[in-house]
Amino acid sequence: MAPVPEPRWRRRKEARPADIVAAALELFTEKGFAAARLDEIARRAGVSKGTLYLYFDSKEALFRAVVRDVVVPNVEALRESVLGSATPFPERLRELLPRFAAIVTALPIGAVAKMVIGESRNFPELAKVWHDDVILKSIGLLVELLEAAQARGEVRAGNPRIQAFSIMGPMLLGILWRETFTPIGGAEVDLVAAARQHAETVIDGLSLKESAR
Amino acid sequence: MAPVPEPRWRRRKEARPADIVAAALELFTEKGFAAARLDEIARRAGVSKGTLYLYFDSKEALFRAVVRDVVVPNVEALRESVLGSATPFPERLRELLPRFAAIVTALPIGAVAKMVIGESRNFPELAKVWHDDVILKSIGLLVELLEAAQARGEVRAGNPRIQAFSIMGPMLLGILWRETFTPIGGAEVDLVAAARQHAETVIDGLSLKESAR
DNA sequence: TATTAATGACTGACTGGTCAGTTAGTAAGG
């Protein structure tokens, strides 16, 4: 009755990159790029450090992979959360913001955003990816919607980018608050609740008023 | 006529700490904590690396000094920008936001905020300083003002912290946009103009409506 | 079906460069 010897390791060529990226996401978001140790990433991924280099050329390449892997699959979800149906703009805003909040709460987008902001000077091309793929596809789209809504008289006149800031800024504040202050004993933030209340505020603030109609 | 020999260096015991902190502020905001090199900070401050250690115990101590030196003297300015006179809340908001924007545009507070956000996991006590001395003294104060204004019927009912987010969030978005995206070719942001338009939006959004009075 | 050969995924000890922090010595300044 020889005991079945557990192999020291298994071949898992397909699963390794995902394991490594998942571990790297944890470490990078916990510690930031510089303070994240490859030995620790390897340990959490259940591989040796050498294995990292079978799948990624360098620490920087791994960092890029993490950001891209988190961003790219979720850009569409974010984009759809902004697009929605063809209802009037105020109505649309009322569902858009909570949906956005729910997505951001469920995914590690907040942590990655914090990383990208923090490392933007050292990784300008990542800031560019974020800018082009996330920002322009959410804020940019919002700007187009606002321009159209202004033309239809659903939204008051004004610089549409600043209007987009008025809409999305509080979401960013909530996201970064959770990342920065909640871990050190700051207040909890219910992003979805904040989104709902803020939506009402901003709908009122952006609507053309009776008196002006 | 012997040429006056320029001394290789001068004793400037009083001026050194300020020089060093100024150079460190530049490097830390350009590169972040980890990627900033003490040799480079010393070079920009016009001293040798050893001199840094005559005035600061460690790189971390220098980092703390930078954050404190930039933040603490300006907390009062920020606080006053929120306090203002005892005019009704909407009026007050109309001057508060552009004043806040002007202060933040003039000082390197945005860059420091970005640093604190990025390094909050590695320097929780700095996040705490920021939270206690900056946030609670601006957002916290705003919350109190909002509660009072709600009681007076100047502002509609609602969670005052979320209302504060509605007010300040777009400012943060503008600040971080300038730090993150403008350097890589993203659009310019006129913070004061944004503050003015956003103030009108949010005043309207937070006011009690005719119909509800 | 059992045995052997070939493959390549994976390991972990090692290295070279980097950089925070130290210190022996120098010169400014009173």
Next chain:
DNA sequence: CCTTACTAACTGACCAGTCAGTCATTAATA
């Protein structure tokens, strides 16, 4: 000429990246 602000060469720890060797797995052969 003494005190001390300051310099610059130095050190040692740390860590990203390497590579010679190991072994799980698969394919070929008997």
